[in-house]
């Protein structure tokens with residue numbers, strides 16, 4: 103790579119007269135120094151200097167000085183334009199890079215100067231891969247051609263997420279990434295309703311401030327507001343006034359709906375506005391515009407998310423309103439315009455683009471339920487970013503599974519970070535460059551692995567979604583024939599770097615999503631080889647510990663918890679379960695989606711996982727009852743049913759479970775009634791409810807009293823909630 107870069111540079115220099123060129127490195131030493139333009143420069147200039155010294159590009163230590171009266175030939179000059187009297191105007195985060203026959207000059211306002219320093223090192227061949235993992239070319243000779251260019255990023259604000267941001271401060275600077283707290287006053291950047299108008303403070307005395315639906319007001323920590331209530335406007339403006347006074351240097355704040363769908367206000371006045379405006383974004387944008395009018399020198403951001411994605415018919419955002427548009431519902435196997443869900447989003451993007459001066463797009467390349475599930479969407483990232491760029495998007499958050507062990511976490515970050523800065527960069531070159539450096543001899547099999555799965559994603563009926571389980575993919579991108587090929591490529595990759603412990607560890611960490619998927623798929627296969635699965639589980643547990651994998655999903659379930667549960671839940675014995683394979687008759691039918699699997703689902707011995715999409719049977723907003731027929735009268739000692747708690751999917755524990763027995767299936771005698779306390783646990787859990795008895799019976803009846811309505815503390819406040827069961831076990 104280094105040789106290729108230098109020969110490219112040399113080719114460009116052939117036609118230039120020698121006196122026009124700047125010789126920057128001779129015999130492994132810099133010909134000049136790195137110097138600051140201003141005496142004693144605090145802030146950006148010194149930070150840029152530190153950055154340049156942290157990633158040296160020459161054999162000899164790079165010499166520097168904090169300031170020099172005389173700028174010598176060969177010096178690299180760092181200039182913070184905020185300190186210059188006649189500073190030039192540059193677009194936000196842009197910088198100027200100049201090479202003449204005497205010097206290199208990097209100039210920018212504040213942090214843009216840091217970005218300029220990093221970009222210059224990149225142009226010399228240096229690059230950054232991960233946590234403290236970077237590459238320096240160590241140049242022996244370097245001559246630069248004259249250059250005078252202003253480099254402007256594709257998006258003026260760039261945000262992503264990955265574990266390196268927390269552990270390596272240089273990583274963030276290198277990739278010119280920003281964090282919400284840097285620009286949003288009080289870090290109020292998304293879902294801010296309850297911070298600005300806390301339901302705990304106003305909900306009891308002023309329920310009219312909150313959304314009306316299902317025949318009542320619904321105050322709660324996850325509620326939406328009644329946007330047409332003038333008192334809400336006054337309270338919020340007063341809050342903002344003091345917030346901006348406390349954070350005078352922040353220009354932006356977000357007033358944005360809480361998380362949750364279908365929770366917007368349908369009171370008569372809000373309904374009237376929605377009628378006029380064609381949807382729930384109408385009352386929201388009118389409210390936001392009214393706030394923005396009170397704070398003309400500030401910028402008010404709001405969400406276009408779930409129910410508010412499509413813009414209003416009449417009202418347009420004021421000059422100082424920023425729209426944060428989210429493509430959360432889109433499928434991910436191809437670029438946005440190639441799926442029906444993506445085309446729905448494109449309609450919103452095309453409608454907001456001409457009316458919003460400062461459009462922010464929040465894009466999702468993550469599986470929230472399974473961070474370690476393969477997510478083959480890399481080939482779509484550039485397409486989508488170019489679409490955003492062409493639609494006037496100025497700010498961008500690319501949310502990816504950047505946890506340790508997350509699917510291709512380091513490569514994914516590298517691609518996203520580079521493209522957010524320059525969406526026209528070559529995706530394939532980025533991919534190859536990263537793989538070659540990061541994985542060395544293992545690069546080629548891993549490249550083939552990535553391309554094979556991307557091909558499968560485009561060529562099959564997969565619906566790549568951000569809340570899904572690898573089990574959903576066992577018939578397409580993770581089907582057995584492909585799994586065999588993926589594993590063969592990883593075997594090849596591991597063998598290629600067997601003598602290089604650092605790269606071997608990287609390959610093995612990258613393999614974790616494949617191991618996790620195999621385990622997830624195995625637990626749904628009744629014919630699985632339990633010994634083989636046990637060995638695979640042990641290896642997965644050892645590797646996740648070795649590589650410091652902290653969590654498997656957004657609910658913070660850990661690998662250790664997963665493995666312990668797997669052993670008891672999926673590798674435990676089914677022997678002695680009298681319910682196995684027996685028919686179940688429903689007195690209250692489950693949700694329509696679950697009816698096709700309901701007949702066998704409760705007694706097939708296959709336990710569901712953390713995502714409700716497989717093996718679970720659910721009821722929404724109601725109670726449930728069913729009768730199990732054991733086929734003959736049997737002695738019963740224990741009955742248990744197993745529930746899923748997954749608050750993010752509005753799946754709550756029920757209030758009560760009752761067990762009854764019968765000899766004839768007609769008259770039942772209750773043997774146990776279990777009351778369940780309210781459970782607000784955030785992690786995904788499988789919670790058994792059981793009863794002991796000493797009875798003879800053929801029929802077992804289970805009655806479940808559902809919670810029915812999402813409580814005030816939950817995202818779905820006032821809306822129907824679910825409960826899910828996967829198995830009934832009788833011993």
Ligand SMILES: [Zn+2]
Pocket residue numbers: 313314327328329330331367368369370371372373
């Ligand atoms: Zn209302």
